[in-house]
Amino acid sequence: MPSSIRALVVDDERYAREELIFLLSRHPRVEIVGEADSGDTAIMQAIRLQPEVVFLDVEMPKMNGIEVAAVLKELKNPPQIVFATAYPQFAADAFRVNAIDYLLKPYEEDQLAQTLNRIKVQDALETTPESSHPLGKLAIEREGEIVYLPISSILYICREGSLTRIVTKTGEHEVKLTLKELETRLSPFSFYRIHKSYLVNLLHVTRLSPWFNGAYQLEIDGYPEKLSVSRNYVKGLRAKLEH
Structure with missing residues (x-):
């Protein structure tokens, strides 16, 4: 049996809380x-209840939902955040604190059912981090919208100046997230750092060739350019690829 989704509902309006609790209670996997x-x-x-997910209103007095989410993500076991609000203009801010969805x-x-399915996927991935066929999507912000990239389509990610470039099979995306933030998000999947500025999807690696001074060059299926592998990362990379 799949584990239940422990949920905390946060809203300063009583009737809004009751409505969402009612809708969530109709899903057998959700435990309020x-x-x-x-x-x-x-x-x-x-902190006390350790929920897997917090359904969080944005507009609240004293401390708004964005501020609450920023605190929650610093906890030792941070819950997943779903914003539930009447205000669509906060979607970009919600993404910046790693919200997995934005309910209006x-x-x-x-x-709501789609949101719960997304939580289910993440929960399953956390229990099987070594899966050789990972499923899931990476949420990125583009022109004020949130776009969900299939993780299996990502070839590599690199840091260039103040932006991070995500290269996929079909195109490229520039985001403000740091390489470290993306590395953390993608930790359940087959990604490995090959350089201080590069993160590669190992599923797409086709060849590793010696270069010079202990460094290597890496080839990715369907991508014409070779990527440099720092000698500090070669041993770990080979261990991952040859395991």
Whole structure:
């Protein structure tokens, strides 16, 4: 049996909380472990109850949802965040604190079901991090919208100046996320750092060739350029590829 999704619902409006709790309770895998009507209470409840996901309103007095999410993601075991709000203009801010979804009021049951499925996928990946056929999507911000990239389509990621470039089978995307942030997000998948500025999807590696001074060059299926592998990362990379 799949494990339940422990959920905390946060909204300063009582009827909004009750509506969302009712809709969530109709899904057998969801366990409502608590609710909160303010940001500071939400933080205390999250620490005490250890939910897998927090459904979080954005517009709240004193401490808004974006500020609460920023605190929650620094916890030892941070919950996944789903923003539930009537204000679509906060979507970009929500993405910056690693929210996995953004529900708009009034809630649509189909959209809520899709959100729960996304949580289910992440939960399954966390329990099988060494899966050789990982599933999932990476959320990135582009022109104020959130785009979900199939992780299997990503060839490599590199840091260039103040931006990070994600190279996929079909194109490239520039994001403000750091390489370290992306490395953390992609840790359940087959990605490995080959240089201080490069992160590669090992599923697409086809050849590793000696270069000079202990360094190597790496070839990726369907990509014409060779990538340099720092000698400090060669041993670990070969261990991953040859395991």
